[in-house]
Amino acid sequence: xxxxxxxxxxxxxxxxxxxxxxxxxxxxxxxxxxxxxxxxxxxxxxxxxxxxxxxxxxxxxxxxxxxxxxxxxxxxx
Numbered sequence: 787x788x789x790x791x792x793x794x795x796x797x798x799x800x801x802x803x804x805x806x807x808x809x810x811x812x813x814x815x816x817x818x819x820x821x822x823x824x825x826x827x828x829x830x831x832x833x834x835x836x837x838x839x840x841x842x843x844x845x846x847x848x849x850x851x852x853x854x855x856x857x858x859x860x861x862x863x
Contacts, residue, residue: 790811799813805861809859822843
């Protein structure tokens with residue numbers, strides 16, 4: 787389960803056996819967890835995050851999308 791980024795208490799990661807799915811990133815903080823598709827950038831689901839935390843994750847996803855895609859393709863080929 788490679789961790790891609792730890793920032794502001796959020797952990798962004800993917801599972802090492804998910805290369806058969808389109809590029810995406812999971813996020814967790816405390817009891818909150820979610821998933822974003824990267825191409826195009828789209829929220830799949832967010833559970834147990836406050837509205838403030840959801841906005842922060844949206845912001846981080848916008849800023850880090852290219853970085854996350856590069857890491858995904860470097861890992862899965």
